Amino acid sequence: MKAKTLKGSSKIGKILQNMGSILLFLVIWELAVHIFDIREAFLCTPSSAVYHLLVPQPDANYHWSVNILTTLKEYVISFAFVAAGGIALAILISWSKTIQGILMPAFIFICSLPMIAIAPILLIWIGYGLKTNVLVAFLVSFFPMVINTITGLGAQDKQLLDLVRYLGANRWQVLLKIQLPGALPYIFSGLKISSSLCIMGVIVGELIASDKGLGYVIVNAQLTMDTPPMFASLIMMSLLGWGMYLLVSLCERLLTPWNFVKERVDS
Amino acid sequence: MEEKKTLLSIRDLKKVYTTREGELEALGSVSFDVGRQEFVSIVGPSGCGKTTLMRIIAGLMPQTSGELIVDKDYFDPQKDVGFVFQKALLLDWRRVIDNVLLPIEILKLDKKKYIPRAMELLELVGLKGFEKCYPNELSGGMQQRVSIARALIHDPKLILMDEPFGALDAITREKMNFELLRIWAESKKTVLFVTHEISEAVFLSDRIIVLSARPSKMVGNVEIELPRPRTLEQKLLPEFNRYALDIYNKLEVK
Numbered sequence: 116m117k118a119k120t121l122k123g124s125s126k127i128g129k130i131l132q133n134m135g136s137i138l139l140f141l142v143i144w145e146l147a148v149h150i151f152d153i154r155e156a157f158l159c160t161p162s163s164a165v166y167h168l169l170v171p172q173p174d175a176n177y178h179w180s181v182n183i184l185t186t187l188k189e190y191v192i193s194f195a196f197v198a199a200g201g202i203a204l205a206i207l208i209s210w211s212k213t214i215q216g217i218l219m220p221a222f223i224f225i226c227s228l229p230m231i232a233i234a235p236i237l238l239i240w241i242g243y244g245l246k247t248n249v250l251v252a253f254l255v256s257f258f259p260m261v262i263n264t265i266t267g268l269g270a271q272d273k274q275l276l277d278l279v280r281y282l283g284a285n286r287w288q289v290l291l292k293i294q295l296p297g298a299l300p301y302i303f304s305g306l307k308i309s310s311s312l313c314i315m316g317v318i319v320g321e322l323i324a325s326d327k328g329l330g331y332v333i334v335n336a337q338l339t340m341d342t343p344p345m346f347a348s349l350i351m352m353s354l355l356g357w358g359m360y361l362l363v364s365l366c367e368r369l370l371t372p373w374n375f376v377k378e379r380v381d382s
Numbered sequence: 383m384e385e386k387k388t389l390l391s392i393r394d395l396k397k398v399y400t401t402r403e404g405e406l407e408a409l410g411s412v413s414f415d416v417g418r419q420e421f422v423s424i425v426g427p428s429g430c431g432k433t434t435l436m437r438i439i440a441g442l443m444p445q446t447s448g449e450l451i452v453d454k455d456y457f458d459p460q461k462d463v464g465f466v467f468q469k470a471l472l473l474d475w476r477r478v479i480d481n482v483l484l485p486i487e488i489l490k491l492d493k494k495k496y497i498p499r500a501m502e503l504l505e506l507v508g509l510k511g512f513e514k515c516y517p518n519e520l521s522g523g524m525q526q527r528v529s530i531a532r533a534l535i536h537d538p539k540l541i542l543m544d545e546p547f548g549a550l551d552a553i554t555r556e557k558m559n560f561e562l563l564r565i566w567a568e569s570k571k572t573v574l575f576v577t578h579e580i581s582e583a584v585f586l587s588d589r590i591i592v593l594s595a596r597p598s599k600m601v602g603n604v605e606i607e608l609p610r611p612r613t614l615e616q617k618l619l620p621e622f623n624r625y626a627l628d629i630y631n632k633l634e635v636k
Binding site: 272274275277278279280281282283284288292293296297299371372373376 | 437440441442460461463465467469471473474475476484485487488489516517518519536
């Protein structure tokens with residue numbers, strides 16, 4: 116095991132480093148727009164985007180709170196379904212070799228579809244709005260969640276199964292005591308991948324057809340080449356995705372504490 | 383005398399694996415008895431079916447033919463067996479104490495009642511104070527000691543040990559042998575110990591079952607009549623070496 120090398124203070128330094136790189140990027144962008152005198156209809160400055168987000172504009176109302184909340188709501192609902200459904204389906208598929216043999220090929224076939232292409236069809240079936248966007252987001256981000264969980268459920272040392280089987284453990288005990296806890300690190304990496312795919316799915320739904328949400332803001336602003344709200348939407352989407360990622364990381368930290376053990380004792 | 387009673391009788395036990403290349407005889411007709419509170423080792427070269435034998439006794443695989451005879455009133459192979467594997471096989475996500483308590487959960491016994499017992503066992507294996515650690519905070523030897531405590535928690539009558547110290551360095555291994563003898567003497571269990579270290583087997587055992595290479599046959603059943611408690615000095619005794627030599631001869635090592 117690696118010895119603890121980071122001191123407490125350098126952890127804060129690392130956060131500053133990360134923030135610094137983002138700030139530097141924004142400064143270069145800001146300066147470039149001014150220096151090369153780029154028209155706002157082509158590319159706005161980041162400060163203008165943030166300004167549009169925070170300060171109400173006299174000439175247009177972007178309804179930020181409604182739009183952000185709509186996207187957030189769709190994101191949270193679809194991500195919850197992905198997390199719960201993904202784990203449940205993975206457990207079902209890996210329950211027995213027979214079930215896996217029957218379900219896995221069909222599952223992979225369905226998931227090989229570029230799910231985004233289904234969005235226009237869903238629009239016909241369900242109509243536009245929350246349900247369609249949630250469904251698109253779900254379909255787009257479901258696959259890695261299931262695959263990761265299946266991998267995790269099967270990743271245990273086979274001898275760990277012997278360990279409980281010699282005591283007469285039943286299938287449920289094997290699942291709950293060995294497979295599921297052992298799969299947690301895989302589940303969390305699945306959730307991290309799915310969290311970014313999921314926000315993309317929500318936005319795709321909104322881009323194709325909707326009357327509110329951050330995707331809608333972009334489509335709507337594009338008509339008037341009003342770039343600041345478009346970039347403001349992008350920033351918000353990225354913040355939503357980032358927030359979810361952090362939330363997943365926090366849960367990971369809380370639920371898999373053994374992976375964050377620092378030092379090893381020897382005797 | 384209670385100690386002379388038989389715990390387990392193995393009669394003509396045979397295991398044949400069916401592989402793509404045909405039938406492979408892993409274990410060919412082995413018969414022996416294990417007495418209550420006896421320390422019996424099984425030695426033999428790699429691939430002689432030692433592990434297969436242990437897995438059959440633990441109920442992890444069926445035998446092809448032959449019988450395991452036990453006194454059902456005294457010994458229930460489902461509940462009264464503790465298995466120590468070659469690897470420690472601790473669950474990374476459980477603290478040491480919860481790893482020790484795993485068999486209690488599987489057997490659906492009252493976990494609370496066994497916590498003091500788990501603490502006692504951790505003290506017995508020299509891990510007092512480590513109960514709240516995660517396995518990856520412990521060294522290999524410490525992990526294996528946790529797994530010994532785990533095998534003892536449900537108070538099994540028979541402990542199966544399949545090369546439990548094989549992955550440890552020679553020095554740690556010697557220490558573990560002493561600890562094992564101490565635990566065995568204190569807990570009055572029956573131990574069935576698989577190894578391919580002949581001197582280790584002589585040092586630990588009351589009796590040694592010698593298996594030949596595949597197709598394995600039982601080629602020896604050697605009583606070790608060295609006084610207990612065993613000491614390091616005994617390893618220098620001519621008797622000790624005679625036992626070892628006898629086993630080497632039975633294994634046809636030239």
